[in-house]
Amino acid sequence: MERSGTPARFAPTVLATALAFALPGVAQANADLESKIANPKNWAMQAGDMFNQRYSKLKQINVSNVGKLQVAWTFSTGVLRGHEGSPLVIDGMMYLHTPFPNKVFALDLDTQKIVWRYEPKQDPSVIAQMCCDTVNRGLAYAEGKIFLQQADSTLVALDAKSGKVLWSAVNGDPKLGAVNTNAPHVFGDKVLTGISGGEWGVRGFVAAYDMNTGKQVWKAYSTGPDNEMLMDPDKTMTWTDGKMAPVGKDSSLKTWKGDQWKTGGGTTWGWYSYDKATNTVYYGTGNPSTWNPSQRPGDNKWSMTIMARDMTTGMAKWVYQMTPHDEWDFDGINEMILADIDVKGKPTKALVHFDRNGFGYTLDRTTGALLVAEKYDPQVNWATHVDMKTGRPQVVAKYSTQAGGPDVNVKGICPAALGSKDQQPASFDPNTKLFYVPTNHVCMDYEPFQVDYVAGQPYVGATLSMFPAPNSHGGMGNFITWDAGKGKIVQSKPEKFSVWSGSLNTAGGLSCFGTLEGYLKCVDAKDINKELYKFKTPSGIIGNVFTYEHKGKQYLGVFSGIGGWAGIGMAAGLEKANEGLGAVGGYRELADYTQLGGSLTVFALPN
């Protein structure tokens, strides 16, 4: 299962050039991207910044005039299937990505003319390995380079001016299900990427590549021996008995039966964040493989874990496992948002994370101490609470698929496997000090069963059916505001479908997000029930809202293009007779609102 990230297809001249550029060293490497981020006219990273805050200082579009917003221009990507992530905007150029085949377009914002385009040659068999959607969460930029993480796991650096390939590196083996959907992230002088394939028994890792050469600098697995996880038994800390303590020797190996960790998942396809002050990168690891918990006794560390690593060496500083021995596919990859807020009255350098398992976590991002863990959807029922001393969720036996055992359908678990929130990233507004969270309001029946690992074949081991949270508003989503210092929902705005779109907050007092029916909505950040603007885009929105300024005018944009798990994720109940004749379940109605089709819609105020 060893997969090394060897640079591929180097042209010698390119290599020489790249090495020459590499010489100036670490300190300068970040300066370019940081200066691009500091200028709010750009949208230089997928989250707008390295803290994952998804906040813009632009305020030309604001609460008083957003109602007059109009479509300024649109762009078809020519690709069907789910469009996640968002374009980047750097110095008057826009860079767009698409789902498989992972086209890249560079547009001149003066003319909206395509300056260059890039389409990688990828083996189409990767499409099937990505079952069931071929999403891509976007590009990264730094120092005149655009970084594309292709579906087939190849990481590519393109010249931002010409689209010419500068280097490429093979990150995984798609024949074994190790494919990519995540956006690459540039922190320091490195490009960070992860891997997908938790449903194929892929062993998760994060790898750092030299931005200038594509050479792999470090690779840190989520499971296995300490040295392969870049974990120091004495220095890597974790929340233990109410305080931080070293993880100890073989902290992962001890929690797996035999060598199951080799096919044990813990993949890494979310949005990473970085704190320059401590040179620390933060990300989450995904579900253990298989989905049948009885087959893999133990806590299955370090799947389902918040990871804090030194960006230079990759060594783990601290770790926190949210869902030990997962029984529900509560894949822990959701974004880590860094914010300086008051936690229980005390100013704190915090990390805030809305997990698939339905708990909103606040940790001290410097030490890793657990500060707050509360439900951000009142419907969450699989655990009563998180024990703040052990940090472990207190599982309700009735909803334990482990207790039920194989071939037993455990019913009414909330949330469903797609979580109270999936990858759709939340935003933080420094003005209100609140988090704006696009959520799912969906529950499930879950029946695990025995499976055998076959390399390159699905390794799932559970049948699920999902439905809107019962005894609620009947919809499948909410847009909420969350006080991460107290662990409390402030406001909750019901939505008909899951809100599967990354939100954006702005200095104009707005919070904007997309809906699966295809609406772009902007609400008042101070009262999210006040819908100030909505517009129906060509297809359902699972992309993230972004903003930029060009020639003195602020623009707001979002990809539409339905797909992803949200668009397909509804299965019928296993025991309902004769329902095999058409799609059933909550999302069936989605087809009455929207069809496939990728496009970008860009909004502005009238002149």
Add this chain to the structure above:
Amino acid sequence: MKYAMLLCAALMIVGSPSHAADGQKPLYTVVDGNKVDPNTLKGFHTWRAAACDRCHGANQEGMVGPSLIESLKVLTKEQFVQTVRDGRQDKGMVSFGNNPRVMDNIDALYAYLKGRSDGAITQSKVQPIE
């Protein structure tokens, strides 16, 4: 054509498994809509193990992949086997040709899915005939 004949035989014995026509083995045997013969049960286990439901839906009703209830009304068995073995890469259908768990049980898988498509097996999850 051979399979059409088999199918006729199969349909006749739905609900009365003891009456296999002319000594020919029926494609599947179903009692009470959800109790099936060992071969068809093996087909269900194959369906589940290969995670077909991720694309085709837990009830074969179709999600990102087509409804197999409908597809198996159209596909011949040969076409079915070919599709499973070779995949349909342009449409995202996995090739199971290298998966012995699927290929060794392809006849059982066909029997199960055909039973679902015919409406003889009335729910996705099946049990052995006692």
